[in-house]
Amino acid sequence: MTALERVGNHVTPESAIALDDRYLAHNYAPLPVVAADAEGAWITDVTGRRYLDCLAAYSAVNFGHRNPEIMATAHAQLDRLTLVSRAFHADRLGPFAQALAELCDKDMVLPMNTGAEAVESGIKVARKWSADVKGVPANRANIVVAHNNFHGRTTTIISFSDDETARRGFGPYTPGFRSVPFGDHRAVADAIDAHTAAVLIEPIQGEAGIIVPPADFLPRVREICTRSRVLLIADEIQSGLARTGRTFACEHWDVVPDIYLLGKALGGGVVPLSAVVADRDVLGVLHPGEHGSTFGGNPLAAAIGITVVNMLRRGEFQRRSTELGAHLHARLMDLVRQGVRAVRGLGLWAGVDIDPALGTGRQFGLALAERGVLVKDTHGSTLRFAPPLVVTAGELDWAVDQFADALAEVRR
Numbered sequence: 473m474t475a476l477e478r479v480g481n482h483v484t485p486e487s488a489i490a491l492d493d494r495y496l497a498h499n500y501a502p503l504p505v506v507a508a509d510a511e512g513a514w515i516t517d518v519t520g521r522r523y524l525d526c527l528a529a530y531s532a533v534n535f536g537h538r539n540p541e542i543m544a545t546a547h548a549q550l551d552r553l554t555l556v557s558r559a560f561h562a563d564r565l566g567p568f569a570q571a572l573a574e575l576c577d578k579d580m581v582l583p584m585n586t587g588a589e590a591v592e593s594g595i596k597v598a599r600k601w602s603a604d605v606k607g608v609p610a611n612r613a614n615i616v617v618a619h620n621n622f623h624g625r626t627t628t629i630i631s632f633s634d635d636e637t638a639r640r641g642f643g644p645y646t647p648g649f650r651s652v653p654f655g656d657h658r659a660v661a662d663a664i665d666a667h668t669a670a671v672l673i674e675p676i677q678g679e680a681g682i683i684v685p686p687a688d689f690l691p692r693v694r695e696i697c698t699r700s701r702v703l704l705i706a707d708e709i710q711s712g713l714a715r716t717g718r719t720f721a722c723e724h725w726d727v728v729p730d731i732y733l734l735g736k737a738l739g740g741g742v743v744p745l746s747a748v749v750a751d752r753d754v755l756g757v758l759h760p761g762e763h764g765s766t767f768g769g770n771p772l773a774a775a776i777g778i779t780v781v782n783m784l785r786r787g788e789f790q791r792r793s794t795e796l797g798a799h800l801h802a803r804l805m806d807l808v809r810q811g812v813r814a815v816r817g818l819g820l821w822a823g824v825d826i827d828p829a830l831g832t833g834r835q836f837g838l839a840l841a842e843r844g845v846l847v848k849d850t851h852g853s854t855l856r857f858a859p860p861l862v863v864t865a866g867e868l869d870w871a872v873d874q875f876a877d878a879l880a881e882v883r884r
């Protein structure tokens with residue numbers, strides 16, 4: 473059905489939004505755009521209007537909407553086998569685990585579905601490792617995390633968030649976490665004691681506003697973890713898989729974590745697929761019955777995951793992100809002192825702080841949507857530009873022009 477036929481069926485933005493308001497829990501405040509279809513970097517709404525997607529589903533759509541290679545795999549697998557659970561073996565899972573382990577240069581993979589599940593699983597693995605291998609007494613393990621982290625929405629994960637909106641009303645919280653300032657390696661060292669199992673960190677903090685740490689932070693944390701026999705867990709769920717111009721953001725600092733947490737783009741923008749990836753001395757602590765997921769590593773997700781890993785192996789998305797990211801950052805930097813206060817990020821991932829006197833990030837998100845550009849605000853007056861990596865330089869120029877116009881309009 474085409475977008476116009478849908479309008480014929482009386483699906484208007486207003487009717488769709490009214491239906492959502494009536495029947496969906498109000499845990500999101502979406503922009504008033506009702507997507508009907510999408511291709512590459514573009515989303516079409518129910519009226520047939522096209523928008524340049526500069527969010528890419530928080531990096532889940534790194535390879536573009538309905539990427540042809542991924543769609544071909546998905547269609548072929550849909551016609552063969554979709555789900556058996558882990559009660560049986562299935563022929564796509566082993567090849568997926570091998571491909572992903574090799575991409576990460578690690579021994580083993582624990583497949584899950586959502587990013588939050590990968591984080592939860594990483595926490596469980598680190599705690600179990602600390603008990604079984606490091607000898608931390610039962611129920612005494614702690615994990616060091618960073619201020620302003622975002623690792624998901626489960627009860628344990630929000631327990632170590634410092635976003636009051638995410639936490640308030642959801643206690644009691646899971647104990648065993650210590651939060652230190654992001655970027656402060658001395659604070660990490662000070663927080664570690666004999667019972668520390670892991671340091672859990674986003675190499676670049678995404679939801680916090682695309683915060684890139686000081687150059688020596690991750691290398692120092694790596695040294696500290698190695699010296700203290702503590703696992704370094706890199707949450708690369710948003711920063712990884714080519715978003716910053718490298719397969720993993722940690723590569724920018726030549727840092728290899730003990731555990732990679734991956735998600736979002738791993739599922740090709742089609743299915744939820746996440747993973748914990750580590751060496752045998754770490755992931756080997758899990759035994760039958762100790763962890764699992766009915767859908768984790770299902771044949772459809774595994775088949776898609778193989779294609780995603782193969783695409784990443786070619787390096788073209790990493791190259792695009794580096795080249796186009798340089799272009800995007802240069803164009804955005806031109807707006808500094810014209811309503812923009814700061815631009816941060818790496819690759820095709822930019823956090824833009826707008827002068828709060830000009831309006832909130834939400835207001836600019838709305839103004840840009842009216843101009844055909846979809847971005848997401850965060851923390852009051854920050855906008856994120858994270859388009860699918862198939863976007864072109866011309867499309868980026870057009871998006872930045874729209875942003876410049878929106879800024880100029882409120883400055884007049």
Ligand SMILES: Cc1ncc(COP(=O)(O)O)c(C=O)c1O
Nearest residue numbers: 586587588622623624678709710
């Ligand atoms: C760094 C990071 N970790 C974990 C998550 C949670 O992923 P999910 O929403 O798939 O549970 C996110 C989501 O934005 C994220 O950015």
